[in-house]
Amino acid sequence: MDETKKEMLKKLPKIDEVLLILEKQNIYDLAPRDIVIATCRKVVQDLRERIVNAMEKIPVESFPDAAIVAGKVEKSIRGLSNYSLRRVVNATGVILHTNLGRAPLCPEALERILDVGKGYSNLEFDLGKGERGQRYDHVSSLLCALTGAEDALIVNNNAAAVLLALNTLAQKKEAIVSRGELIEIGGEFRIPEIMQKSATKLREVGTTNRTRLSDYEKAINNKTGLIMKVHTSNYRIVGFTEEADIESLVALGKNHGIPVMYDLGSGCLIDLELYGLQHEPTVRETLTKGCDVVTFSGDKLLGGPQAGIIVGKKEVLEKIKKNPLNRALRIDKFTLAALEATLMHYLNPAVAPRKLRALKALTESVVDVKKRAEKLITKLQKETFDSLEFSLREDFAAAGGGSLPTQQIPTVLVAIKNKKMTATKMEEKLRRLEVPVIVRVDKDEILFDLRTVAEDDFTFVIEGLRQIISN
Ligand SMILES: *Cc1c(COP(=O)(O)O)cnc(C)c1O
Helix, strand or coil, X not given: CCHHHHHHHHHCCCHHHHHHHHHHXXXXXXXXXXXXXXXXXXXXXXXXXXXXXXXXXXXHHHCCCHHHHHHHHHHHHXXXXXXXXXXXXXXXXXXXXXXXXXXXXXXHHHHHHHHHHCCCCCCCEECCCCEECCCCHHHHHHHXXXXXXXXXXXXXXXXXXXXXXXXXXXXXXXXXEEHHHCCEECCCEEHHHHHHHCCCEEEEECCCCECXXXXXXXHCCCCEEEEEEECCCCCCCCCCCECCCHHHHHHHHHHHCCCEEEEEECCECCCHHHHCCCCCCEHHHHHHCCCCEEEXXXXXXXXXXXXXXXXXXXXXXXXXXXXXXXXXXXXXXXXXXXXXXXXXXXXXXXCXXXXXXXXXXXXXXXXXXXXXXXXXXXXXXXXXXXXXXXXEEEEEEECCCCCCCCCCEEEEEEEEEECCCCHHHHHHHHHCCCCCEECEEECCEEEEECCCXXXXXXXXXXXXXXXXXXX
């Protein structure tokens, strides 16, 4: 290590010095002593590492003294009492944005969470019998009614649902899957890895683009535990393709006494074709075709809280419920409360797309999206945003969240150009607001996709723009 580095390390303020300054500023009003000391150590340690790792010479005079270090510690401690998880305005046009929390909850779901959460609840208490009940009972009747399933079980997310179903039905056995369906969702969920973790042996059949029924048939042996179909929910294989349909897989399974599972992913409960969208297999239609188990997410096209839903035949569900792994994947009362309220909207299938924001964003007519865009522009023009130029533009939004990958959803954007700031800088400033506004950037403009921006968001957009151009 060179001499200046050694000298600088020596000059680093002592923890006691920094503490003394902080104590004079009444630091213990913000946090207890052990947290303050640990934060001082961390800040000094970070500085030490910066010196040791510095490639270029750091000018000695620019180096922090005790007061500057104390300032850093105070800032870090203040940060602890700022909410990190916050609402944001999603102006990206990606409807089920996994990084932005996928489906927003409906007001009824939020009311149920509040009501159930603020006191005790009958989570696992059968009020009729006065004895222990099952937490899943609160939603299983609804789920069965809405999908035609015999029974239902809810776990933490769909990845957990697949893991649990595989582990129950095919532990130490083989599960047959087409090579065209070995999906990866969001970087971590990969069918081969989930198989491994569920102690199931993956038996791949067919090729990426073509898998026939005979491929499955040839793979069946005395170790086969399951035939698994996976909805390629986030991509499509097009061109010279072939896949075995569910009906014939179900018939094959019946012949050999092997259960058939379908990982549907999105969990669509309504007919999207009614809204001019591509056909997306619904849970009911998949069960009608005879699958023994179907798994799907609560926060994709269903439009509810994060959850993994397993529906299907009673005897299969009984086995899954008894798996000790189920206990480790179980969901909490808030999810159940929100899911129950979300599902209730589907009792009137025409109402669900109006009440559930993700479904609304997906099915709303482009005419209505355009009206909202015009309304936003009118509001923006009433402000004194001298440096800004606004325009409307037609484009396409996306379902996101591993759903409807090839669906082009017509949308309308509000494009904003700032004569005094680059689009990248504006994007960054909007992202760092107290209520962050997440936008798209295209060359010198930022774009607000009105398909995912509701009228309720307008005040945050306008106030946000006001703040970023004023400082
Ligand atoms: C999204 C998806 C999953 C993972 O679901 P999570 O709820 O995100 O855990 C699994 N399988 C398919 C087919 C999916 O589309």
